[in-house]
Amino acid sequence: MKSKYIFRALAFVVFGALIFLGFPYKETHPDMFYLSEGVALLAIILFIILYRRLIRPYKIIADGMDLLKEQDFSTHLRLISDSEANKLIIVFNKMIDSLKEERMQVREKNLFLDLLIQASPQGLIILDFDDYITDINPSGLKLLNVPDKKDLIGKKIKDTDINISSSLSKLQHGDEIVVRESGMKTYRYVRSSFIDKGFKHPFFLIEELTDELLKIEKKSYEGVIRMMAHEVNNSIGAISSTLSVVSDIFREEDIDRKFSYVLPAVTASLERCRHLGKFIRNFAQVIKLPEPHKTNVDLNELAKLAEALTRIECQRRNIKLELQLSDKECMAFVDAIQIEQVLVNIIKNAYEAIEEEGIIKIATQSVPLLISISNNGPELTEEVKQNLFVPFFTTKNSGQGIGLMIVREILKNHQLFFSFYSESGWTKFDIRLGNE
Numbered sequence: 001m002k003s004k005y006i007f008r009a010l011a012f013v014v015f016g017a018l019i020f021l022g023f024p025y026k027e028t029h030p031d032m033f034y035l036s037e038g039v040a041l042l043a044i045i046l047f048i049i050l051y052r053r054l055i056r057p058y059k060i061i062a063d064g065m066d067l068l069k070e071q072d073f074s075t076h077l078r079l080i081s082d083s084e085a086n087k088l089i090i091v092f093n094k095m096i097d098s099l100k101e102e103r104m105q106v107r108e109k110n111l112f113l114d115l116l117i118q119a120s121p122q123g124l125i126i127l128d129f130d131d132y133i134t135d136i137n138p139s140g141l142k143l144l145n146v147p148d149k150k151d152l153i154g155k156k157i158k159d160t161d162i163n164i165s166s167s168l169s170k171l172q173h174g175d176e177i178v179v180r181e182s183g184m185k186t187y188r189y190v191r192s193s194f195i196d197k198g199f200k201h202p203f204f205l206i207e208e209l210t211d212e213l214l215k216i217e218k219k220s221y222e223g224v225i226r227m228m229a230h231e232v233n234n235s236i237g238a239i240s241s242t243l244s245v246v247s248d249i250f251r252e253e254d255i256d257r258k259f260s261y262v263l264p265a266v267t268a269s270l271e272r273c274r275h276l277g278k279f280i281r282n283f284a285q286v287i288k289l290p291e292p293h294k295t296n297v298d299l300n301e302l303a304k305l306a307e308a309l310t311r312i313e314c315q316r317r318n319i320k321l322e323l324q325l326s327d328k329e330c331m332a333f334v335d336a337i338q339i340e341q342v343l344v345n346i347i348k349n350a351y352e353a354i355e356e357e358g359i360i361k362i363a364t365q366s367v368p369l370l371i372s373i374s375n376n377g378p379e380l381t382e383e384v385k386q387n388l389f390v391p392f393f394t395t396k397n398s399g400q401g402i403g404l405m406i407v408r409e410i411l412k413n414h415q416l417f418f419s420f421y422s423e424s425g426w427t428k429f430d431i432r433l434g435n436e
Helices: 003-022 030-069 083-119 138-144 165-169 210-250 262-287 299-316 336-354 382-387 403-414
Strands: 123-127 133-136 176-181 185-196 199-208 295-298 319-324 331-334 358-365 370-375 417-423 426-432
Touching: 030 083, 123 138, 133 138, 138 199, 165 185, 185 210, 210 262, 295 299, 295 336, 299 319, 299 336, 299 358, 299 370, 319 336, 331 336, 336 358, 336 370, 336 403, 336 426
Parallel strands: 319 358
Antiparallel strands: 123 133, 123 199, 176 185, 185 199, 295 331, 358 370, 370 426, 417 426
């Protein structure tokens, strides 16, 4: 039973007892009767005062506790005539204001954090306590090439179609891995956690390192190439001049025939110097690439031109070169000469990989706007896939490793997305030229 009902029952008992005890004196001792009735009236007044000072403030505080229970921090308790109770009410209202302010700050911080996570260029995959995916931000979807987060939410990493799901699922708290995908894009995956309500929530952080690594890489090999070109060219110039003079001397008619055997060696040395000079000039092309001069170009015409430039070599190797061009217009805003060089380099890389007897296909597509080159040569190993665009990496005995390096730099300067796949007997190189 609530306190107010107990208080009312007590008042009823006391008042009833006083009134009942006074009635026997009504006829015989009227003064005693009126005295007892006066005492009963006084008791009623005192009970009312006591109720207002004790039970009402208690009820008000109880109502305040209900507000707290319902988490209603916008309502305040009203002051009453009791100064002692008002002190408690004032303290309660201040507490309500503090809780309201704290709640607003928490909501603002949570909102700010949510907006920050959504706008972050780093990918974030949040897991629950059982490692099931609960959320992923837009950058995470983009970096993982996932169209809709519904495809991931509610699943464990190992059960998703993410390329490196098996590697991610093995990461422990604090672990990280760096992965190069399609030989070009480089990502860092970190597993960590944050504390929420006293519990650790695990998450994966995805960061693309491609641009930073490419800048460092380019700065490094540019310095090496410049130094190498300077030293080699100076040496070649001096050696070639000396050898030319020696060659002219040995060609004179009155030269002693016992030195005639030296002439072929001098000639071979001069030829070697010319090859070395060409070798260095090829390296220098990488750091001397001009900025692209973009115009509207028909991809179908570029594909035909690349096919014409490589047709003879493919025929010599008995390699079938096929054109699969789109029926629709495929206009791209690019530097025609540089993109032509890209296509020729890729086709050259393809027929050198095939060597003899094979197929190379050049295809265009209008939606999305892209051009692709595929061949049925040997499938690339995982090592080759990871290092295909690394400067100076080559699988050929006489290669320099700059063909695809130039391809990478041209496409990077154009800000074009490209990728390659090597599976099911085909190696395919795609260049996307539109924004679809």
